[in-house]
Amino acid sequence: VKDKPLKGMKVVVTAGPTQEDLDPVRFMTNHSSGKMGYAVARAARNLGADVTLVTGPVSLRKPVFMDVVEVRTAIQMFEAVEALKDEYDILVKSAAVSDYRVERVSDHKMKKQGNQLTIDFVTNPDILAHMGQLKKANQVVCGFAMETQDLVENATKKLVNKGADLIVANQLNEDAAGFKKDTNVVTILTGEGITKLDVMSKEALGYEIMNRLLQILVKKRGI
Ligand code: C5P
Numbered sequence: 001v002k003d004k005p006l007k008g009m010k011v012v013v014t015a016g017p018t019q020e021d022l023d024p025v026r027f028m029t030n031h032s033s034g035k036m037g038y039a040v041a042r043a044a045r046n047l048g049a050d051v052t053l054v055t056g057p058v059s060l061r062k063p064v065f066m067d068v069v070e071v072r073t074a075i076q077m078f079e080a081v082e083a084l085k086d087e088y089d090i091l092v093k094s095a096a097v098s099d100y101r102v103e104r105v106s107d108h109k110m111k112k113q114g115n116q117l118t119i120d121f122v123t124n125p126d127i128l129a130h131m132g133q134l135k136k137a138n139q140v141v142c143g144f145a146m147e148t149q150d151l152v153e154n155a156t157k158k159l160v161n162k163g164a165d166l167i168v169a170n171q172l173n174e175d176a177a178g179f180k181k182d183t184n185v186v187t188i189l190t191g192e193g194i195t196k197l198d199v200m201s202k203e204a205l206g207y208e209i210m211n212r213l214l215q216i217l218v219k220k221r222g223i
Pocket residue numbers: 074093094095096097098099124125126127128129142143144145146158
């Protein structure tokens with residue numbers, strides 16, 4: 001089973017954006033395509049893991065030979081991930097979760113009125129931080145960070161504050177990186193150090209991330 005190093009492991013991956021409703025016809029979302037998370041999920045599956053992909057709405061082909069849980073809102077994603085808290089060996093949180101949701105979703109389509117509109121938002125739960133807190137000693141949690149400035153500094157804070165074992169940090173203002181692209185340029189942060197990787201396809205990066213997470217898992221479990 002040398003080429004299936006994740007055989008017997010349960011991997012949970014979140015991917016894509018969330019949608020936060022304003023009223024029955026409108027929502028707020030972001031530019032996430034889901035490409036990075038789907039590549040991670042496929043890599044985990046191909047390395048032998050039993051994979052659950054919790055995905056926001058994306059226009060990608062639904063992957064086969066894994067469980068796919070489709071959600072829309074951050075709250076739905078939170079509930080889907082939390083339900084798997086005792087089951088996973090490795091959790092990869094690549095979804096771009098909306099930080100805010102509308103405080104009161106209108107039952108009816110909002111009518112145009114006046115020259116200004118004010119909407120109150122409340123913060124969504126931070127799924128990664130929550131799962132980082134619940135994490136057991138033999139589980140591995142990976143988060144992503146997308147920054148436009150002070151990448152390493154901000155990503156280091158996320159590693160610590162969110163209880164993650166590894167953070168994949170994307171610099172948004174690189175040509176070969178970002179939302180809709182098939183390539184990415186990332187820096188990987190763990191408790192052991194910081195590694196800047198060259199530009200690579202999201203497909204190859206999926207394997208790179210899973211292999212590094214497996215190394216952390218092996219080290220934690222002393223296997
Ligand atoms: O703090 P920031 O949103 O930049 O952190 C990004 C990381 O946190 C990603 O791994 C993302 O999936 C996760 N996150 C989350 N729940 C939120 C916000 C972010 O799991 N509400």
